[in-house]
Amino acid sequence: EAQVTQNPRYLITVTGKKLTVTCSQNMNHEYMSWYRQDPGLGLRQIYYSMNVEVTDKGDVPEGYKVSRKEKRNFPLILESPSPNQTSLYFCASTSGTGALWKQYFGPGTRLTVT
């Protein structure tokens, strides 16, 4: 089954303790991205990657890092999490161009930083 998976689904951590949220897709998509969703602010893009070893900042990249060493994986790294990074995070991958373009989302990771 074609899908985007994220782990963990839920995470509670403390300020400053480095964490990684993994994202994997089995559709051989080149383009992947990370979003965060906060009440009243909708989904905002954090980082995106157009291919292996190619990453770029989205709208809200501060406090986050990403890497794209292989096509299927796109982990999100919080080197020193802070309470304002408490949010619901979604990974997405994109297929096709033109009329065939579609974006597929993972199930989400709910992160709480205390």
Place this chain on the structure above:
Amino acid sequence: DAKTTQPPSMDCAEGRAANLPCNHSTISGNEYVYWYRQIHSQGPQYIIHGLKNNETNEMASLIITEDRKSSTLILPHATLRDTAVYYCIVRASGSARQLTFGSGTQLTVLP
């Protein structure tokens, strides 16, 4: 990408058709209309998209007006599981940007 306007909320009776409107009056010729939905904190789910012709798939139908300034998503027989936030998004073909989500329409299907 053109902005979209959707009503913040709608109700629909179970088994009836749900018609969700979207206004995109500044849409350009190369911009597609996408519909996604998000069921309570789950990942957004693709529903349908179109350029200028009406489209239908197993989930829904998309009706785009001739001038392309508005569209309607139709869920032909709404069920309780269709209760979700529905997002209408306009995106230019070939754009490097991904989807920009607005606030959407909260559809509540009533038993």
